Amino acid sequence: MTAPISQAEWERLRRDAKDAIDDVIEEVGVPKALLPYQQKVVGLLDSTSTQVLFVEKSRRIGLTWGLAAYAALRAGRAKSAAGMDVMYISYSQEMTREFIDACAMWARAFAIAANELEETLFDDSDEEGQKSIKAFRIQFASGYEIIALSSAPRSLRGKQGCVIIDEAAFVDSLPELLKAALAFLMWGGQVVVCSTHDGTTNTFNEVIQDILGGRRPYAHLKIDIDDALRDGLYERICLVTGVDWSPEGEAKWRQDIIDFYGDGADEELFCIPTQGSGTWLPAPLIEARMTVPGEILRLELPANYLHLSDVEQRSLMEPFLDRLKAALSALDLDLRFAFGFDFARVADLTVGSLLAIEANLRRREALCFELRNVPGAEQKEITRAVLQYVRSRLVGAGFDAVGMGWTVAEDMQREFGARDGDGSSGLVEAVKLSEKWYAAHMPKLKTAFEDDMIALVADDDHLTDLRKVKVIRGTPRVPDVRETEKASGSGKKRHGDFAIALVLADYASRQRWAEYDYQPVTNKPPEGRMTQTPVEEADEPRGTLGSIIGKLGGWI
Known part of the structure; x- marks a missing residue:
């Protein structure tokens, strides 16, 4: 795998960009909470014209963090301000807990009245009979709530609001899950689908291609690792970890990440799906x-x-x-x-x-x-x-x-x-x-x-x-x-x-x-x-x- 830009080229580009905006940075002072690409996602979703948004993204760029901010804003609004329930779905319980924790942080930061974070059990039935699935939620004074659910399509039955499907390419039965989620649009709901790629024939990529080909009227964004770095991802990492930012440090960090993913870097970092749906052997x-x-x-x-x-x-x-x-x-x-x-x-x-x-x-x-x-x-x-x-x-x-x-x-x-x-x-x-x-x-x-x-x-x-x-x-x-x-x-x-x-x-x-x-x-x-x-x-x-x-x- 060859990176689009070499380590030396990236170091030079970032040094030139940094020199050009030094004066602006001094005036801004403390960085804003959301990076530009996170702000762009929230801005698109806050627009009444965006009912469905698909985002193809690099791994670990903090997009879920931005989506948590939007979830807190949307669920914290009154009905007259277009408030609604927000449901979060991913393939692992760890991701759902992280999302709810991030939503709780944003709710406190926004000073939105929210009840205690709670863990609850929803009765769920399938072909084998009754069983329970874990779910996490935050209730707001607006009457709406943020709920994290399992990736089973049946978990959306009887619900309405905004659905966020995170790492959608890796959930089970994505076609059925999308079918259940898109039904929310009939009553003014919203669907957000974001993921790293998992092959060209994965349903996630097929829908992306339909959007790009004009066959589906959905909003679309692509955020690869270089887009995130240009918008200050590594600077934010340095701020959090207490490391001094430098063009040399960022270029080395970027190259180390590319080397770590090896043959998978194109798909994991640069939003280039591999041939086949995660096919193992060509x-x-x-x-x-x-x-x-x-x-x-x-x-x-x-x-x-x-x-x-x-x-x-x-x-x-x-x-x-x-x-x-x-x-x-x-x-x-x-x-x-x-x-x-x-x-x-x-x-x-x-x-x-x-x-x-x-x-x-x-x-x-x-x-x-x-x-x-x-x-x-x-x-x-x-x-x-x-x-x-x-x-x-x-x-x-x-x-x-x-x-x-x-x-x-x-x-x-x-x-x-x-x-x-x-x-x-x-x-x-x-x-x-x-x-x-x-x-x-x-x-x-x-x-x-x-x-x-x-x-x-x-x-x-x-x-x-x-x-x-x-x-x-x-x-x-x-x-x-x-x-x-x-x-x-x-x-x-x-x-x-x-x-x-x-x-x-x-x-x-x-x-x-x-x-x-x-x-x-x-x-x-x-x-x-x-x-x-x-x-x-x-x-x-x-x-x-x-x-x-x-x-x-x-x-x-």
Whole structure:
């Protein structure tokens, strides 16, 4: 990322500007409470012609501080002076508390009669029944109040006034929230939407483009970090922190901030949205790593599979098992392997990803299977066959342990040993996928893509899955909300399942590993032949599951 203006250029510009207005500054004396860009926002909102205002902004420039001043002025007015309730919405409780605290400060500064800041609970209902959400508010003698609410669109039901949606690009269901907020305009309300960007296809940016293109008659402002600095942001920081302002100090502070955000500086500081809605990996980079020849092993069973006879079930399973057997036989058992498993049963796919760890530590996709509408017992047997075949060379396996996936993870732990993430001797770790886990391990996978340390089979559906990973509130992950579009390859709906299996396999490949028991390794059999290990008669398989064990058990 290249800054629009270099550190040296900014230092020179600010020194020249400062010299030109020294006399004016001496006459003004103590700085005004609001900086010019904050004043401009308040002025626009105070105009009766501004019903809707969208502001694209740099991070941490104090715009919320200015909006708090406006909220106190608007809620403190009588009805005859266009007073109204003000509702503040953001994605975190910490931000709502900061906003209410700032409003209380402004109310005292403006000497507006306000009651005690209070914390209250509003009853809120959803599909799962009644629950309560926290809200904070200040009541004014005017009869109006400032209320901070959750970002759920239903929180606006039955209310009227001015709605402020802060960091709108990061709230859940922004389209629905805007729909609920814009309904306030029918009775003379007001809507303020401000945010840092989160991708070109984010709803926030799409509305901005509609405004700029003349398709929506809303007011619009753009305030990047340089606009804020020109208006005295760093001087105000120096005033608050007790540091002497200088052009050199401001230029260094600006450059340090740009360096801190790195590749994200364009979006975070200069209001330039990235391509895609927080997209994690660009398609050209993914395609560049899809260099492994081969195919993805896919199995989809009919909805009535469990009602079929054993013979019919076997006929549906055997073609897949033949392909699985051939894929396993082709593995180079001189390499080490790591496995990732993402479980699903009905709506999504089960995906198993086996990575080979090459001598230079490059991870290469050695085998991948996808299962759709496959019963849990069959899934376990297929997975067991893969792990058993590479057991002597397996460094670890990461299993999605959210929901029903926990049962598969437990069964594999019983057979292959449990690992708890600290390097313990087992091979299988049950991973509780969370924002914290994604934040810790997704960046490592991205680095592997960027450094050409991972190689995958070329597959359009897997490209789609990896493209579904978005940066959500700073964390790369597959969004919880399932997208409606279909993948271009199979034509079936997907939910980024391969991406989850892949990051679990990559995670497993990076765990500390030590052999904890001796297991003999047989030589790879000649091409076309399998090393046969008789199955004990007492374990003679029955039914379709038995056919899997019988077909695979002799050579795993």
